[in-house]
Amino acid sequence: MPDMTAMVDAAEVARLEEVARRIRVGVVRGVNQAKAGHLGGPLSAADVLAALYFHVMRIRPDEPDWPDRDRFVLSKGHSSIGLYAALALRGYFPVEELLTFDSLGSRLQGHPDMTRLPGLDMSTGSLGMGISAALGIALGCRLAGRDARAFVMLGDGECQEGEVWEAAFLAPRYGLDNLIVIVDHNKLQQYGWPGEGPDDRLPPAWPGELVAKWSAFGWRVLEVDGHDMAAVVRVLEQAAAGDGRPVAIIANTIKGRGVSFMEGRYYWHTRTLTAEEFATAMAELGEPVTNPAGGAA
């Protein structure tokens, strides 16, 4: 596999890492402003979102309905704020609008609503469904003779949904190599099963389990460190070189990535921040808050 060793330009990697940092800032700010929404999931997904929207996907932010565009479905719809941040930074709508997240009349609903916000390729929020819709998109593009790909991000907890495996069973039968699943394997779900310590939880899937399962269903499975930007870009480019099989990328990530006190802590799945926590988080993300009391600075 020659492209495994292909170098991604260091400046491009740095640019994408900066985008990912800004996505995380948007996530923390948006959730803090709304006093609602999810943190752990969007933070673990930020690097992959940056690579997709700023390097890999063929899209036109000024023409969101461009028929030949690549599509992205956020099957783990509760990570909406991460997707909104990526879309805003990419120019789909003003970055300031991120602060309307979850508020009355906002286009940025708690879970992605395609009827409100241009740039969303599907509405999601009830876990397990996005992959089916992405399969339909990949199939539709194939039938229409369009050279477009459908990317879809699932949570590892979400992989417990039966519908995921209905789709996993079907996609290879149609040879949909334009369907690319990314599992954000951050080893935590919302609650799950208790682990050793009082705050430990067992992972939704055991080490190696997701690779084995997606492989067994006939998918081309690739594994990557979901926080190594160069590797993420490489794996997504590799996925594009279709061999007739749909692709599942298992992205090994850390839930809450980027904010030390959230990393690997299941209870930061969804939680509101105190003013101090907000200030610490923003400082760690390289965006110190000038007026900690106000928060929304």
Place this chain on the structure above:
Amino acid sequence: MTLLMGRAMRDVFGQTVTELAGLDPRIVMLDADTASSTKADIFAKAYPDRFLEMGLAEQNMLGVAAGLATTGFVPFVSTFVAFAVVRPLDQIRVLIAQTGLNVKICGGYAGLFTGAAGKTHLIVDDLSIMRAMPGMVTVAPGDDVEAEQVLRWAASYKGPVYVRLVRDATQRLFDETYAFAPGRAVVVRDGGDVTLVSTGTQTPRVVDAADLLAARGIDAHVLHVPTLKPLDVPAIVAAADRTRMVVTVEEGTVIGGLGGAVSETLSEHRPTLVKRIGLQDVYGESASNSELLELYGLSAARVADQVQALLEARTIAGHAAHAIPLP
């Protein structure tokens, strides 16, 4: 005079959508391993490339339909009502109703005629469920003539539609001059003593019941409501205005379906005594079609008897009676 039989609705379904596909290359058919029963196999033979077998995975099928719709296709999704509506209900809600995507959900084997399959396949509440869903046009055609027109209309309409289709041949209600109009109810018999409101393939049996009642000196008005949503409120109010009593008759539960819709409408706009004939909060069972119609009081004779008894009870109680006595 008993109405004659029409073509089986499932044959109409297979043939009509196949014809439509010949006119519109965007039309695709999705099946969950029931095409030989629903007659989607007619489409499969004519357009194998646009017939998308989804296998036994109904939740995924509804999601795939939503995705296809975003790429410009017009998916007709077909399987038994039990698996087209109830099994993938959350997928319909989130991916189709809430998005308003252009998906046509065609539920075969609706009502009591499931080939004696019993309660798992006999869905009594599909109309109640679908009409409660914001954005979901809900249609129950009365016969083969209307079913064909409903399918043609659904293909031309942009947005989610649920079409309730019956497995076996049913009586023909309309002749070729009939024109289905979405959201419109149709007076199929004029009368002044009592209004019978019906939907789907129950209506022909209600027309027959009205004939039986006429022989007993009762002049029934019959209103056919093919579109449960959007509901033809003025037609229902007008029918109630003609008579002092309304009876709804449906091949399904009396909770939330046609009986529910008519009661809701009349309590708001024209408080009128409404009696709901249909399945009284029970599931179905395996038996022949005619046995089931008898059992649930939906045969023409049973409908006529119930309406007559109701009118007699009212007469005895005097015109001051404003309620049907409690059981």
